[in-house]
Amino acid sequence: MMPNFKRSYKFAIKTSLFITVLLTLLVSVFLWMRYEFEWEPVAVFGLISYMFSFFIIQYRVEHFIYKRVKKIYDNVTLLDASTLRPNQITTDMATLTREVEKFAEDKKLEIETLKVRETYRKEFMGNVSHELKTPLFTVQGYILTLLDGALKDKSVRKKYLQRANKGVERLIYIVKDLDMITKLETGDLHLVMENFNVVEVIQNSFDLLEMKAAKKDITLTFDMDYEKPIWVYADRERIQQVITNLVVNSIKYGKKGGTTEISIENLIKNKVIVRVTDNGEGIEKTHIPRLFERFFRIDKSGSRKEGGSGLGLSIVKHIIEAHNEKIYVESVFGVGSEFSFTLEKSKSSLKGTKAVKTQ
Known part of the structure; x- marks a missing residue:
């Protein structure tokens, strides 16, 4: 202009x-x-x-x-x-001066933005190399040990091959997640929109992660009995991934004997909000703005022991934004965290009776 x-x-x-x-x-x-x-x-x-x-x-x-x-x-x-x-x-030199000053301010802001992006790029590249380097070196170490003579020992050979396979699986997991984020950002990953019961999708995630939660004695539960289905309009597979990633995250940072609770509430006439609440470690306020960055970890050593690619929350954010919906996070350090996201109700459910509790 x-x-x-x-x-x-x-x-x-x-x-x-x-x-x-x-x-x-x-x-x-x-x-x-x-x-x-x-x-x-x-x-x-x-x-x-x-x-x-x-x-x-x-x-x-x-x-x-x-x-x-x-x-x-x-x-x-x-x-x-x-x-x-x-x-x-x-x-009128005063007007011309103001325009030049405005131009200078805009360029200064642009330069500062580029500097921030450059810092983020360097940090991202460092994180990628670190995440890939760890399993690569692990696999290489086991293979070299086998080549140096351990291959003849059947018990050692099997154990080392199994460990090397775990390293390869982690590499594949990271590459798949990176590929998904790239597709989401570029718009190459198309959403398959359909009507489905979100209660059923949440229950599927609970069933899938039941054993993982049991290892830390964490209870996966709804906040109430949802006897009637709650129909939403979204990509079922991607929303399943969102819920699974959020539950995995709550288990990872949850306390032994804790609880991960999911609730579904009416937000506005055509929206519901799904809340994933835990009573785990909680998140310090300084970390919340960076939670959805790729490979960002609050406890770098501890979270790496738990496994995963470090891309779970970033994928969650991209999937929700691809649906033109919002994701929120609230946390009190030492008390627990709550991740919530909105979904559009299916048109058929808007005509029927209310199946969701009101806020």
Whole structure:
């Protein structure tokens, strides 16, 4: 959008006035000395002189300033001279100064944004290399041990091959998650929208993760008995992944003997909100803004022992945003955390009876 400069005529008005007064005095003296002096022709001459002087001075001043400013734009490569037009140039230097200052502020903000992105890029590349390096070196270590002679021992050979296989599985897990995030960001991963019962999807996640939760004595439960189905309109497979990732995250950072509870509530007429609440470690406020970044871990050593790619929450955020929905997080350190996201109700369910508890 091109700047709308305010035109100023003060310089032309004053200068024209000075020239007109001077010329009128000279003409008046000339007429008085050589001819009979009359006010009417002198006044007409003064008016015509003023008008011509004003237009000529205004045009020349604007043309002069335009040439000088355009030269600055041409010399400074960051400025785009193609956006400059003669009718933007004015003798009002305050307006022009403000526009240049605004341009400088915008460029400063752009540079700062690029610096932040560069920092993020470096950190991301470092995290990727670290996440890939660990299982690669693990697999390489077991294979080298086998090649050095352990291959002949059947018990050692089987154990080391199983461990190497786990390392390869983790590599595949990381690569698959990275591929999914890339597809979500570029729009290559198309959502298959359908109507489905979200209660059933949550129960499937509970059944899938029951053994994992049992190892830490964590109870997976609903906040109430949902006797009637709650129909939503979304990609069933992706929402299943969202719920699974959130439950896995709550188990990973949950306390022994704790609870992971899921509730489904009416938000507005055509929306429900799904809440995943735990009474685990909680998250410090300083970490919350970065929770959904790729490979970001609060406890780097502890969470790596639990496994996973470090991309779970990032995938959750991208899937929810691909549905044009919102995800929220609230946490009190040492008390627990709550992750929640919205979903659109299916149109058929809007016509039926309410199957969800009201907030």
